[in-house]
Amino acid sequence: MTDLRRALRSLIFLIVCPLLSACGGSSELNVPPAAPTATPPPSAHAQFVTDDQGRALILHGINVTGSAKDDPQRLPWVTRGDAERVQRDFGFNVVRFLIFWDAIEPSPGQYNETYLDQVAERIDWFAGVGVYVILDMHQDVYGHFDQNGKPLGFDGAPSWAARTDGLAHRIADPWSLTYIQPGVKRAFDNFWNADGPNADVQQHYVAAWAHVAARFKNHPWVLGYNLMNEPFAGSEFAGDFAGIFVGDVQRSKTFEQTLFHQFYERAVAAIRAIDADGWIFYEPLAFPSNNGGASYLGKLDDPRHGENRLVYFPHFYAILPELTLHYDPAKTLELDAWVEARTAEVAEIRTPVMIGEFGLPWTAGGSPLGYLRKILDTADQMTSGWAYWTYDPGNWAPIMGNDLHETPNADVLVRAYPQRVAGTPIRYAYDVDARTLDLTFVERDGVSGPTQLYIPARRFYAGGWHLEVDDTAGSWSSQWDGEREVLSVTTPHTGRLHRLRVVPAS
Numbered sequence: 153m154t155d156l157r158r159a160l161r162s163l164i165f166l167i168v169c170p171l172l173s174a175c176g177g178s179s180e181l182n183v184p185p186a187a188p189t190a191t192p193p194p195s196a197h198a199q200f201v202t203d204d205q206g207r208a209l210i211l212h213g214i215n216v217t218g219s220a221k222d223d224p225q226r227l228p229w230v231t232r233g234d235a236e237r238v239q240r241d242f243g244f245n246v247v248r249f250l251i252f253w254d255a256i257e258p259s260p261g262q263y264n265e266t267y268l269d270q271v272a273e274r275i276d277w278f279a280g281v282g283v284y285v286i287l288d289m290h291q292d293v294y295g296h297f298d299q300n301g302k303p304l305g306f307d308g309a310p311s312w313a314a315r316t317d318g319l320a321h322r323i324a325d326p327w328s329l330t331y332i333q334p335g336v337k338r339a340f341d342n343f344w345n346a347d348g349p350n351a352d353v354q355q356h357y358v359a360a361w362a363h364v365a366a367r368f369k370n371h372p373w374v375l376g377y378n379l380m381n382e383p384f385a386g387s388e389f390a391g392d393f394a395g396i397f398v399g400d401v402q403r404s405k406t407f408e409q410t411l412f413h414q415f416y417e418r419a420v421a422a423i424r425a426i427d428a429d430g431w432i433f434y435e436p437l438a439f440p441s442n443n444g445g446a447s448y449l450g451k452l453d454d455p456r457h458g459e460n461r462l463v464y465f466p467h468f469y470a471i472l473p474e475l476t477l478h479y480d481p482a483k484t485l486e487l488d489a490w491v492e493a494r495t496a497e498v499a500e501i502r503t504p505v506m507i508g509e510f511g512l513p514w515t516a517g518g519s520p521l522g523y524l525r526k527i528l529d530t531a532d533q534m535t536s537g538w539a540y541w542t543y544d545p546g547n548w549a550p551i552m553g554n555d556l557h558e559t560p561n562a563d564v565l566v567r568a569y570p571q572r573v574a575g576t577p578i579r580y581a582y583d584v585d586a587r588t589l590d591l592t593f594v595e596r597d598g599v600s601g602p603t604q605l606y607i608p609a610r611r612f613y614a615g616g617w618h619l620e621v622d623d624t625a626g627s628w629s630s631q632w633d634g635e636r637e638v639l640s641v642t643t644p645h646t647g648r649l650h651r652l653r654v655v656p657a658s
């Protein structure tokens with residue numbers, strides 16, 4: 153861009169909020185005409201979760217919590233204070249809340265309402281501070297115990313549903329290698345084979361989901377349901393010890409397109425029979441997609457009237473950094489492979505996408521913070537929301553120690569971002585070094601309410617910030633909520649592109 157063009161461009165940026173202190177009230181502003189914008193049309197593939205006013209929801213948040221797996225009550229350790237902190241200190245607007253089949257249905261057809269009451273109580277803590285909840289039916293290596301009460305995996309299914317047919321299994325190290333134990337594979341096979349002698353297992357799982365949906369369908373802050381954490385193909389997974397994370401993609405392809413796809417169809421139908429509007433999140437097979445391999449699951453149909461409310465919910469773990477606890481920023485092949493695979497899938501299925509898990513300890517070698525930044529920048533480029541793994545005090549988390557002080561990860565996970573967009577986002581990007589946030593969106597029929605930007609003012613903008621807008625006509629107004637650090641911007645109805653930019657004041 154030439155200096156002249158740059159100068160012209162900055163002229164048509166209107167400074168709505170010159171100083172942080174001036175942002176307390178709403179302001180009506182006239183915007184001078186601008187030259188027709190050269191911004192490209194909306195991405196052909198970008199789809200968005202929307203709120204009840206039709207605004208695109210961009211979700212940044214965290215998993216609550218990994219350690220709930222081992223809690224006797226299957227509950228996260230968090231308090232109401234943590235729910236407040238998640239919003240106040242980190243600016244998150246969503247949590248992926250782990251729930252467990254063995255807690256929901258400890259014996260066949262018997263639901264534990266006390267557990268669901270306790271889950272509901274915690275959901276309300278998050279709801280109270282305006283944080284959405286995605287219920288994640290978590291499993292790792294099928295379940296804690298097999299049907300004989302022998303240790304099997306880490307969490308998930310009740311023992312009565314863990315049918316290993318007497319095949320051997322033992323806990324392996326690292327934990328994920330336990331997936332390839334014969335008994336574990338058989339438990340999954342018996343789950344997936346919905347027409348076999350163990351057909352009741354999957355039927356119970358699906359019915360348990362319907363029960364959960366009935367319980368939470370009217371909760372305004374329960375955004376939706378994640379059908380299964382990190383699904384595993386059982387004996388159709390062809391990896392061995394060396395190849396577990398890569399596997400034989402072709403071999404599991406048929407499985408993905410048949411038994412696995414049919415399972416999702418059944419689960420979606422069961423939830424839709426109860427809840428027409430909740431968003432249904434679903435993951436590809438974790439191995440190999442977590443690590444960058446392709447998924448052949450294909451498009452799922454949503455039987456609801458109106459637009460689909462399905463969300464593709466993959467995880468993002470580059471295998472070398474995860475196993476070696478070292479990230480070399482010069483070696484991004486694995487990360488690039490993940491982006492390429494997910495981008496192709498999203499183009500095919502035309503479904504909103506959100507990263508359900510990713511993470512690395514800040515103590516990892518090389519550039520662990522660079523790794524997290526790269527994933528977060530990528531998520532913005534893909535217009536994908538995300539949920540960090542996990543809100544358990546420690547090196548992975550943004551908090552640690554008895555006093556729950558922040559780790560260096562906190563400053564990386566906290567970013568300015570558009571939380572609600574009054575139209576269809578075309579592009580948004582947060583520049584960590586310059587501390588600028590750019591958003592371009594187009595208006596969409598039927599959308600009401602302002603665009604809302606989270607701006608971590610207390611953390612990153614001690615000298616204040618400006619909002620710059622670039623538009624052709626009409627009146628703008630903005631309102632700053634200093635407590636939540638959310639700027640609400642009402643844009644004029646011009647039918648054209650709107651551009652907003654937050655920049656540091658000094």
Ligand code: 9MR
Nearest residue numbers: 218221291292306307327382467509541
């Ligand atoms: O980080 C978790 C690790 O401490 C546990 O030993 C393991 C088994 O319970 O699970 C890990 O969490 C995983 C999550 O449940 C699923 N996605 C990958 C996570 C990190 O490995």
